[in-house]
Amino acid sequence: MRDHKTPLKKRYDLLLLAALVLVGLGLTAFVLLSRMNSASDGLTVTIRQDNEVVATLPLDEDATYAVQGEDGGTTNLVVIEDGTVHMEEADCPDQLCVKQGKISYAGDSLICLPNRVVVEISGEDEQALDAVAK
């Protein structure tokens, strides 16, 4: 190794690594806290296709939504069940969205890249934030 363990060099390394770990811990705390605070009722499921909202559904009501492709066929079948959402079926080659399983927290999302479909759960706070962002 070309590294020389001079005290100065070591201090820079420790500072940078400590900063990186601290930011990581901050992110972790932020996500955990926002999950603890988010009430499980009043959450909304937003389904987007090509960056446009195609459906907004309440998380606490069981429902099935078929996302339609350009040819009119179903590309993704979104199922809301017992306060969770999952992708029941998809015609994408990778099937990663189906494998993502169930989501139930505000901020969680199911993403189907090939079909450009995003299913998100959001709470009231985030809807307000979204409105500000637009």
Add this chain to the structure above:
Amino acid sequence: MKTRRVAQYGLLIALALVLSYVESLVPAFFAVPGVKLGLTNLVVMVALYRMGDRDAIIINLLRILLVSMTFGNAFSLMYAAAGGLLSGAVMILLKRTGKFKMLTVSIAGGIAHNVGQILIAMVLLGTWRVSYYLLILWWSGLAAGFAIGILSAQVVRRLPESLFNGGQR
């Protein structure tokens, strides 16, 4: 001189291809499909510490093309470009300061790789909520950067001197 450089590039690109394949075996690990671990940061590290800044930049661009074309989907180029450019820039700049160890440079590069990908995912998918996955990607980038830092130190030490003795002195 020229032949040696071609051999160096060939070796690193072959290594990037192998790493790119290994990385494609674990795609479902991430919540955002198409996002990669950034294992090919290893070849950029080796180029940086064995050949020089300019070679590291060229190797960085080559591995971005390679990763995006070989084992990916339509979004791979965008992810590979965002992750590769950001991590390459961070690693080269940190090394240039001369103030950080190889391991630190690699860890910062690993995190930068994933931050770049999540930023472009936010743009492509039109939602800032993807940023929640920054949490997973931050820690996995740190872990990948740590592993790559240790590995690249080994590779740099063990590569035949005759093949790589032009850049650093």
